[in-house]
Amino acid sequence: MKIMELTHVKKSFADATLHVLKDISLSVEKGEVVAIIGPSGSGKSTLLRCATLLTDMDAGELCYDGIFAAKNDENGRAVYADKATLKQVRGKFGLVFQNFNLFPHYSVLKNLTDAQIHVLGRSKEEAEHRARALLDKMGLGDRGSAYPCELSGGQQQRVAIARALAMDPEILFFDEPTSALDPELTGEILKVIRALADEHMTMVIVTHEMAFAREVADRVIFMSGGVIVEEGPARQVMDDPKEERTRQFLRNYQR
């Protein structure tokens, strides 16, 4: 079953002749882990931002669970659904940012409960119960009353993952979740994502951690210059790429 489907996405910014995304299509099955790799500036973040409604596509369609967030009109321009539909769609996904974006004025616990209470309408008890279970799972069971600034980067990112999971998304997007971390802290985040993959959480992960992508992803997508150059089963794309550009990119990552 398809959880998310993006079709024929086109996007350019101020310079309309510079196409950041050129007709990209991507669909994700329930339980699938997709890794997106590619050089800097290839449009990976932009694609994720289009999928999470942070950036409007110029053209293309976006559908979650059969609900259309955007459809093309007769001129091939993306037209977004009404507010109520978009709110419903936002409930389907979560996003983990490169630089966490935790709410600094809220304690760790409140970072996890506030949206549950004020967006989902859960009771305080229910929200805290869910939050504590997630914090335990992230190995942060004792940090609920701390403030984000008191935590290490790795701990902050785990809180951010827990905050997204607390909303019970059907699919979770990650944009370079370890890039803002010191190398010795990336391991703890990769471990958490690996555990989520083992539970068959549906995930799309933009990453520069090639070994991790190869190991944890079911499917790898290689993007370059705003197009998907190659995609396929993780091992096949990583170990035996068909395209010269993929090969070149991966060669630069070998040490």
Place this chain on the structure above:
Amino acid sequence: MTLLTMIVKLAEGLGKTCAIFFLTLLFSLPLGMVVALLRMSKNRIVSGVTRFIISILRGTPLMLQLLAVTYGPYYLFGAGVARNKLIPVVVAFAINYAAYFAEIYRGGIESIPVGQYEAAEVLGYTRLQTFVRIILPQVIKRILPSITNEVVTLVKDTSMAFTVSYQEMFTIGKQIANSQTSFTPFLVAGVFYYVFNGVVDFAMGRIEKRLNYYQ
């Protein structure tokens, strides 16, 4: 006139000084937020007009604005000058301070990283919830030192109400000084202002400390 009578008279004026002070804050702090939001409006005309009004309020003397609000209606429409001068005085102060607060609010709001809005949006907060629950608390913490500066200035600025002869402390001090040909009432008033600001400083310091639970 004994020093004690002088102090009693000035203390009466201090009551009116406090009235200007608290009423000005009561109206200008929220009004400033409205002005800040208009100033940041996506509508070019709205933001442009607001910007122009702010520049006038900040670019002309408060004394002139006091005179304009108090006597303007008389010169323009032949309307009577308000009996109770507290009303025009507070109106002039509230509008003037709202302009300053608006610029402080705007700077604070614009200093919040865009990632905070994006995180809130993805979590499904409405725009109003995002502003009230996520942005505003962080803004208040950031701008508090600038607000304190303005509030301290306001304590001293209340003395400008003498231009329209509103009987606050400075106006009374000036009257006593004239009739007694003495500088003492000004010294006493100076001490009062100084103590007043000491209290303001202390109170604002307490609030800043309370917001220091995160950095």
